[in-house]
Structure formats: C-alpha cells, structure tokens
Amino acid sequence: MLYYSTKNRDIKASLQEAVVYGLAPDRGLYMPEQIPQLPDTFFKEISGKNLQEIAAIVAYAFFGDDIDKDSLNQIVANSLNFEIPLKEIEKDIYVLELFHGPTFAFKDVGARFMARMLSFFVNERKQDDVKVLVATSGDTGSAVANGFLGVEGIQVFVLYPSGKVSEMQEAQFTTLGQNIVALEIDGTFDDCQALVKSAFMDEELNIQFNLTSANSINVARFLPQSFYYFYAFAQLAKIFDSAETVFSVPSGNLGNLTAGLFAKQMGLPVKRFIAANNLNDVFFEFLNTGEYKPRPSVQTIANAMDVGAPSNFERILDLYGGSHEKISREIKGFSYNDSQIENTISSLYKRSGYLLDPHSACAYRALTEGKEPGEKGIFLATAHPAKFKDSVERCIDSEIVIPEDLEKFTKKQKHSFSIQNNFNIFKKALINLT
Numbered sequence: 001m002l003y004y005s006t007k008n009r010d011i012k013a014s015l016q017e018a019v020v021y022g023l024a025p026d027r028g029l030y031m032p033e034q035i036p037q038l039p040d041t042f043f044k045e046i047s048g049k050n051l052q053e054i055a056a057i058v059a060y061a062f063f064g065d066d067i068d069k070d071s072l073n074q075i076v077a078n079s080l081n082f083e084i085p086l087k088e089i090e091k092d093i094y095v096l097e098l099f100h101g102p103t104f105a106f107k108d109v110g111a112r113f114m115a116r117m118l119s120f121f122v123n124e125r126k127q128d129d130v131k132v133l134v135a136t137s138g139d140t141g142s143a144v145a146n147g148f149l150g151v152e153g154i155q156v157f158v159l160y161p162s163g164k165v166s167e168m169q170e171a172q173f174t175t176l177g178q179n180i181v182a183l184e185i186d187g188t189f190d191d192c193q194a195l196v197k198s199a200f201m202d203e204e205l206n207i208q209f210n211l212t213s214a215n216s217i218n219v220a221r222f223l224p225q226s227f228y229y230f231y232a233f234a235q236l237a238k239i240f241d242s243a244e245t246v247f248s249v250p251s252g253n254l255g256n257l258t259a260g261l262f263a264k265q266m267g268l269p270v271k272r273f274i275a276a277n278n279l280n281d282v283f284f285e286f287l288n289t290g291e292y293k294p295r296p297s298v299q300t301i302a303n304a305m306d307v308g309a310p311s312n313f314e315r316i317l318d319l320y321g322g323s324h325e326k327i328s329r330e331i332k333g334f335s336y337n338d339s340q341i342e343n344t345i346s347s348l349y350k351r352s353g354y355l356l357d358p359h360s361a362c363a364y365r366a367l368t369e370g371k372e373p374g375e376k377g378i379f380l381a382t383a384h385p386a387k388f389k390d391s392v393e394r395c396i397d398s399e400i401v402i403p404e405d406l407e408k409f410t411k412k413q414k415h416s417f418s419i420q421n422n423f424n425i426f427k428k429a430l431i432n433l434t
C-alpha cells in the first residue's frame with residue numbers, strides 16, 4: 001500500500017519511506033491510499049478474541065502488503081504486551097484504561113509499535129541508521145524514549161519545554177541514557193515542535209542524517225492506536241449483542257481521535273465520537289463554527305493536551321473530504337478549564353472512588369454531558385492519575401500511592417542539555433551530540 005501527502009495526492013511514499021521520513025517532502029501528512037475494510041465475520045467473532053489477536057488482524061489489513069505476517073505478529077506481540085481493561089464505572093459509562101504500559105500513558109501503544117516497526121526496517125531491511133526527533137509536552141517524550149530505549153541503529157532526541165512538564169514526566173526521559181538524549185528547551189511546547197519542524201526542512205541536516213518524527217504525524221505511531229477501539233468494542237460485545245457505542249477522546253494533537261475515525265471507516269460500528277479539549281480548544285471551535293484558527297497554546301493541568309495547532313487536524317479534514325458538515329456530524333466537541341477539570345476529578349472520586357487524571361477527566365465529563373439516553377459511552381483514560389500526582393492530590397485532598405514501576409524513574413540521575421529556543425543552537429547541538 002502507498003501513502004499520499006495530505007497536501008498533494010500525487011506525492012506518494014512506501015510504508016518504509018513514510019515511517020522513516022515522518023512528513024511528506026511538501027510537509028503534508030501521510031495518509032494510506034486505501035482504508036482496508038474488515039469483513040463482517042471479523043466483527044461477529046471479535047468478542048472471542050484477545051487484544052493481540054485483534055491487533056494482529058487490524059495491523060495485517062494495513063501493513064500486510066509491506067511486512068510479512070510473522071514479523072508483523074512479532075511487532076504486535078512485543079508492543080501490546082500489557083492489559084487494556086474496560087470497566088463500567090457508572091450506568092452506561094465505561095472507561096477504557098490505556099495506561100497500563102511502561103510509562104503509564106496511552107502513548108506507549110503507538111510509541112512501542114513504531115519503535116519495533118522502525119527497528120524492523122533498520123535491522124531487517126538494511127535501512128540506514130535513523131535519528132528520531134520528538135517534541136513533547138510531557139507524555140510523548142516518556143513513551144517514545146522508553147519505547148526506543150536500546151533499539152539498535154536508532155538515536156532519539158527528546159525536546160521538551162523547560163519547567164513545563166511534571167517532575168515525573170521529566171524523569172521518564174531524562175534518566176535513561178543509552179540512545180536517548182534529552183534537550184531541555186527554553187520555550188514552550190509549540191517552540192519545541194517548531195524546532196523539530198525546522199530540522200526536517202534543513203537541507204544540511206537532511207543530507208547528513210535520516211531524521212524522522214515520532215510525534216503522531218508518523219503513520220507507524222498513530223495508526224496502531226486504532227487497535228484498541230476494536231478491542232473496546234469486543235469487550236462491550238461480550239455484554240451486549242448490539243449497542244449504540246460512543247467514544248469520548250481527550251484530544252490534543254488529535255492522533256488518538258483520528259485513529260478512532262479510521263477504525264470506524266474500517267467498519268467498526270461506532271455511532272459517533274466526542275472530542276474533549278482543555279482551554280486549548282481550537283478543534284472545539286472548529287466543530288462549532290467551521291473555522292479553524294490555530295493559536296499559541298496556554299498551559300493547563302492537562303498539559304499533554306496543551307496544543308495550539310493540532311497536527312492531525314489535516315488528516316481529519318482529508319478523511320472527510322474537507323467537509324465541516326460531515327466532520328461535525330461525526331464528532332461533537334467539548335472544552336473545559338482547569339477548575340472544571342479539578343471539580344470533575346473530585347466529584348467522581350467522592351461519588352465512586354474512581355480516580356481520574358486531568359486528561360481522562362475531560363473525556364469523562366464530555367461523555368456525561370454529551371451522551372444521549374440509550375447510548376453506551378466509552379471514554380479513553382489516557383494516563384494513570386499518579387503521573388499527575390500533585391494536581392490530582394489537590395483535587396481529592398489526600399495522598400495517592402505511586403506504583404513502584406513509576407516511582408523507580410524518579411530515583412535515577414537526570415541528564416539533559418539546556419538549549420535556547422534558537423534553531424542554529426539546536427542544530428549545532430544535534431550535530432555535536434551524534
């Protein structure tokens with residue numbers, strides 16, 4: 001299967017090229033030429049299948065032309081080796097817990113899958129060494145760094161805004177060493193993203209290195225996120241013969257939501273989607289007005305969603321032929337400020353004992369406000385509450401237990417390189433640290 005650029009359908013790439021280069025040469029995002037349809041029998045039998053079986057089938061539908069079945073199964077087995085439980089927490093409200101991976105956030109799914117797919121290309125297909133650049137507002141850096149740790153032939157540079165990620169997040173990508181380099185940028189997340197984009201445009205760097213992105217612009221990172229929508233449906237199908245299912249997704253760069261939209265286009269019987277924003281709500285505004293106005297991000301307690309210009313917006317437009325009407329029929333938007341997020345965490349905790357992190361809280365609240373009678377709602381819980389210990393403890397007025405596997409990161413020595421928000425300085429550092 002070939003992948004075309006969202007900016008020009010005539011610009012095409014193989015899967016390997018799309019994964020190794022990240023962005024198309026015209027800076028568009030790659031889209032698969034076809035969206036494979038899964039047969040009815042798959043959906044009839046889905047409730048009897050486990051996560052890895054479902055993921056292997058969906059992965060084969062997308063990547064089967066390009067990677068043999070055994071290798072693909074291996075990639076799936078090595079990346080999705082943790083639980084993704086679905087739990088009912090209130091009547092007709094289910095949570096899909098995506099945070100039981102090594103860094104306690106949903107980005108482990110895409111990051112681990114991408115690391116193993118890229119490793120397959122570098123080590124089996126003799127692709128030259130690759131450098132991964134990743135800008136993070138917190139969770140991406142930790143998931144990508146841990147996903148790629150120790151993978152031969154790949155060096156990872158994590159760019160993060162100094163002082164704007166939690167201590168716990170920072171520890172997860174600054175303490176690893178080996179092939180992982182942390183660059184602490186004197187700026188915002190958008191500045192980090194801009195530096196990464198400039199690096200991809202820089203002729204000299206591109207002659208010297210193979211640079212790729214592990215942000216959700218990379219097809220190997222965002223597409224695997226469709227697997228768990230099928231898996232959630234499978235678990236619900238064990239309880240109900242047929243249900244009107246609505247997914248509520250906490251949204252920043254819109255990679256997670258876009259993966260869900262792909263799942264639906266592959267045949268997954270989802271009724272509709274809810275997109276939950278924090279105060280960085282350009283997508284919410286687009287859904288309501290039809291106007292897309294990116295703007296600088298502001299800091300919130302759901303910081304992995306502090307995105308002013310969501311990169312996968314172009315993919316959503318492309319998927320629906322640019323029609324605002326079609327998009328707004330499929331997705332309803334909600335937006336919450338910090339105090340609404342805090343109230344949501346504290347009130348659900350008081351009512352049921354279930355503890356949300358600030359991102360998942362947006363999705364939970366949007367679902368309770370947006371769900372219609374008769375619908376079954378699933379919200380995606382994207383991070384473990386302990387990852388945002390300080391914010392969460394403030395809401396519930398008591399201390400929470402940090403899982404041991406999460407705590408271990410904070411006990412190690414931090415190593416990062418402080419860099420001004422300046423492309424030439426960043427470029428020099430990149431060359432010197434290689």
Ligand SMILES: *Cc1c(COP(=O)(O)O)cnc(C)c1O
Nearest residue numbers: 139252253254255256304359382
């Ligand atoms: C990245 C992230 C999000 C936003 O996901 P997108 O795919 O960028 O929309 C939401 N919650 C958490 C915890 C995240 O890390």
